[in-house]
Amino acid sequence: MNRLTEKRDGHNVIPLRQNGETKWALSSAGMGDGSTKFLYGNHADKLAEYEELGTVEECREAMEKQKIKKVIDDTAFGICPNCRNEFNGELVNEYNMKYCIYCGQAIDLRSTYKPKIIEGKISGTGWPIDGCTLILALWDWDNYGSWYLHNWKPEDDQAIMETMFIAETEVGMCLYDTLKEFADHWKEWEPEGSFCIPLKNVEVIKVLQEEQKGDQEIVFEEREDTE
Secondary structure, eight states: OOOSOEEETTEEEEEOEETTEEOOOBOTTSSBOTTTOEEOSHHHHHHHHHHHTOOHHHHHHHHHHTSOEEOBTTSSSOBOTTTOOBOOHHHHHHSOOSBOTTTOOBEEGGGSOBOEEEEEEEOSSSSTTTTOEEEEEEOTTTTTOEEEEEEOOGGGHHHHHHHHHHHHHHTTOOSOSSHHHHHHTGGGOOOSSOOEEEGGGEEEEEEEEOOBOTTOOOOOOOEEOOO
8 A cells, every 4th residue: 555645745645536636625724725636744644654564564574474383394394485585594492583583473383394414424436426515405205315415615615516527427317418517507506306315425523413303303413423
């Protein structure tokens, strides 16, 4: 809804219009004044004060944000149901996260499933990522059968790129014929599927997040894995 008041000559005024045209108005003296075409007075100031609080739609939106909503469970740490910004481990660990820090939406992080997240050293795959320590996720939906690539450090970017090219080429899903073409488009690369690594090829170095189910709290660990 548009504002009802306007500013004219430093005063709050209420335009009085009908069918797109100004028909009549009251002057600040309270008398009809066709040339003024605006309503002046304390009631205009009072209305302007309320409008400074926001429009009806803005107030409704603010009230809606106070209703606790479940985060969208499409990523490891969830996505805000209002602004669609993705959360990460640093945000969840640093902030209490009762509200989205991007838009203020009240959220419930305990309502979704979270996988186990680790730093794991890769070996024995035959891929360029052998020797790299990557961030991996372990999910329950495949009965914990494989580690899934979740993220990686900048220094491992070249090995990841070469591995993705090989893996996508082997299954016939690569969009480019050569590694050079693939490298030229690496910055805008989108995965053609999930990349899995067998459990036997991963040495757990550090647990970043324990698995969370139902209403359990997320538990973050900064420790060496001794298993």
